[in-house]
């Protein structure tokens with residue numbers, strides 16, 4: 001598949017075969033207490049328990065598995081605020097190729113250490129003044145490496161779609177599916193899966209309130225670019241949707257809504273108090289919007305929620321969740 005063509009559900013099915021036995025089939029968590037708080041029946045896809053602690057491993061391994069012999073020799077380069085970096089680093093190690101990761105200076109220390117721990121070389125940049133895509137493209141040309149972007153890539157989108165494919169297979173019929181939204185890899189893959197397996201389900205993407213470029217893009221019918229948003233949701237600090245993710249989202253999503261940082265903390269606390277789970281701020285975007293009532297018409301419904309990641313420094317987690 002050329003890297004500029006729109007993926008389909010057949011690509012999600014192919015990704016599922018690639019990932020079988022190599023990515024975890026993560027559990028779908030239930031909690032009566034959380035259902036009471038939300039006023040609906042929640043089915044929580046636990047991607048914070050995925051390898052590297054986020055769904056990003058799915059797209060990364062699927063993309064690297066499609067490399068030809070030349071690309072494998074040169075290796076992979078990625079730019080990311082964290083989870084895509086760790087995912088590419090581990091996927092590169094598993095497929096036996098070198099990896100360079102371009103990461104911002106203010107990326108969480110845990111994420112940088114984990115990326116280096118998987119054997120990748122880390123190159124730092126300033127996310128508020130420098131262009132990471134440019135840095136990655138220049139390095140790639142210099143070293144003969146292949147760039148795998150964090151969301152705007154057909155194999156990445158197809159890989160991310162396998163999480164909601166599993167959720168729909170394991171949870172049974174759902175009325176609503178809700179996922180976090182950054183650059184749109186997870187949401188567009190989820191839309192492909194839901195379109196095939198649950199065409200009746202409503203699907204929502206949830207952005208941080210400070211970074212509502214996806215919502216604005218949907219309303220304006222074009223890709224709207226914003227300044228790097230300042231939000232607790234560091235995994236969704238994207239400035240724009242992609243050329244592949246935008247048309248899929250535009251044509252298939254029910255709607256995009258937002259969650260505030262305060263609502264993210266409330267949802268993190270609810271996950272810790274009920275299911276005793278550590279989920280990162282970006283990882284609870286979808287849950288936060290269901291709990292706050294921002295997702296329309298969930299009362300009494302069967303609602304699938306993707307918990308997208310769990311990589312948060314524990315000191316930071318305690319600070320956020322422990323505060324009164």
Ligand SMILES: *Cc1c(COP(=O)(O)O)cnc(C)c1O
Nearest residue numbers: 083182183184185186235308309
């Ligand atoms: C990357 C990421 C997202 C956003 O995914 P996109 O494919 O960019 O929309 C959400 N949650 C976590 C934990 C992530 O790492």
